Amino acid sequence: MRYLVIPLVASILFPLTTVAKTTVDVYHAEVVLSNEKNARSIAWGEGLEQVLVKASGNADIADNEVVKKAMRDGSDYLAKFKYGTLNGQKSLDMQYSPKQIRVLLSQANASVWPKERENVLVWLVQDDNVERQVGWEQSGLDSVAALQTAAQQSGLPITLPLGDMDDLTKISAPDLWGNFPEPLEEASVRYPADSVLVLKVAANGPSSEVNWQLYDMAPDSITSSPQSAITGVETGEVAQAIDKAIAKISAYYAKKNKPSSKQVADDALWAHFSGIQSAQSFFNLERSLLNLESVATVQVHSIQGMNVTFNIQLLSNKADFEKQVTGLKGIEKTQAPVDSAKVAEQAATEQLIQADESQKVNQTATQEMNEVDPDISEPEEETADEVLPVEQQLWFSL
Template sequence: MRHLALLVLGLVTLPAMALTNVDLYRSEVVLDQAAKNADAQARIEGMKEVIVRASGDRNAVTNEVVKKALNQSSQYLAQLSYGQMGEAQTLRMGFSAPHIRSLLSQAQLPVWPAARANILVWLVEEQTDRNIIWEHSPSAVLEQLKGQADKRGLPLTVPVGDFDDITGVAVSDLWGGFVQPVGEASQRYLVDAVLVVKAQGNTLRWTLYDQKPATIGVTRQAPLSGSNNGEDAAVKMVNQLSDYYAKKNAVVVANESSEAIKVRFTELSDAVGFFTLENKLKKLSSVASIDILKIQGNQVTFNVHLLSSPEEFKQEVLRAGPIKQLESVVETPVVAIPEPTEPTLEVTPESAQGAVESNAQPTDESTPLESANTPTAPLVPAEQILVYEWQGKPYVYVAPAIEGEIVITPDVTENEAEPAVQ
């Protein structure tokens, strides 16, 4: 009994942390049995869903780096199995969290953390009468709302509809926008925000109180509101709410490629060749991004961030042409060694007397003082650099013909010159 009391006391004293951890990296897609490569298409669709959920950005799948990665979706998979959704077969996928986060950073897309605000949804539908839709109520709007919220990774809580809910708030309170009773009825749920939705046919009007229920009607924080129309009105509403929270909480992390290699190209004699080569590298499906490290003479060294293995990159580079592979080189980065500094000693009568006495005794050539001030070079590992020769033809400028230009030949005097073009 004493242990039970301690447990209850611990639960009471714990802070009410309502943030919900969303499983960002799992998806389930119905297989199109009529498609030629049903599994491959399902993997791509599942990866798109994960990228949108993890980034909070609906347009993330149009990013050039992401589009390359989608063609290599199997490299991002961690788990794969088949399931059933009604009579349709599905493909269940679990993607590697580190690989997806690395991809988002390579594409310079935001990352919406998995700990997300939990929203309590009070849904009222007007049909013959106005009714509150509870957690297990049959409602097409509620099902659509839940399905889209799951895709976007937006945690929702729907009231269970027990005695406390039924007696705690009335339909007229929700429909009329009476804040005080809505806030009081919502306090029994550990949520971060409260959403009131009024459905009339294909029209949804909603109000979001982005605050703890206990502060609704107490503080002067203004709610957010909107309306959506059409058969997919609930989908539109969830997208707007997800975009709002993603913009509020998502961050763009530093570019951390899962793997990068250094590549040097020689025989780049003009700017046209350099830009042609740079564009070829950026278009390779194995390349996420490139950084220019050094340009010296007719050579340029890149740091290439990879989406796949170095072997695949090497094959793609040679296929891109006109490029010839040379022998790789190993270089050790040059590190500047600071010059030795002379120690500064403060001379006092006592130290001067000690110095005179020490001069009378033989000393070791290397004293602790000298070794402490002798700079040492830091250990820097050697780096392998892939080397290629650019074999593109040098750019030759051809001046365009100018209408009315006078052409003079050795057989024609200046006075006899005729316009070449009439």
């Protein structure tokens, strides 16, 4: 595991240095090729899912409807790929486009977990009803292997203790199982880590249990910090329970490090439609647009008479979208109005008026709610979207 090696080497060379975050290779994936006829397409989709899990910190990202659609053709997000060998089997080694992945996550309303991440020192102790063992880096425990796999899949950088004489004289399995902070701090300070995680594995087949405590602080602050450890309990087979714990910890750090600036997808356009005769026609059109392979999301931007403008977030590009829309029954592409700038300005003005009216309604509602509960805060003030350039607009008629 590429990002496990550097922290361990650093711990030997610079045992007392302050740690910078670890850079994770988020956009790389390698998948064993199946015997299916479309094996390469399947691998592209599986690789995309692996990358999205690491890029978002969300183990369930593949359940997102936008992501499901994108995974039908993962090659749209590839930067390059080559054939290789993984565990003795032919594989596809893939590098995905960081920009495309960020855009897709934005379209899916998912957070982006920056690739510079906290390095977590993990102390694992396992009780198999016979003895308790510490999961050193080279201990060979199945639970340690499961931990390494889970961390790799989640994109969580971890360091495992060496288990050398220094460790053996400072901490023991009973210390870890008993949650004693003093030996934990004493044994942890030599490692360059941003936080410390204790995993207590009660191995008992499908009824196994993993108790975890995350000290989200520098190792030398464990006994002095007033901040409490973050805790959780997972159950199931050992590997499954460890996977759940790492997924929750990854989600925690992804949320903690979520970029503060609002994410905006690059691939957006306004699609103007005229000739909508009824409400049923409107809903049929909206549903048809959402079902297009090139479309991530569809939102109504403005409605005026028999004309409607949709704000479209794309999964592919403008040309693909245009081709697919004109392929729908009864829809033709039309030319932009002569003075499209005025049309765009009018649409933006209407949006500003609607936003102003909505804000007044919200303020009235908030005032009424505050009379009941004074702790309710006012909603954040929203600003209208910028007018898209003519190049990012299309006109159609029904």
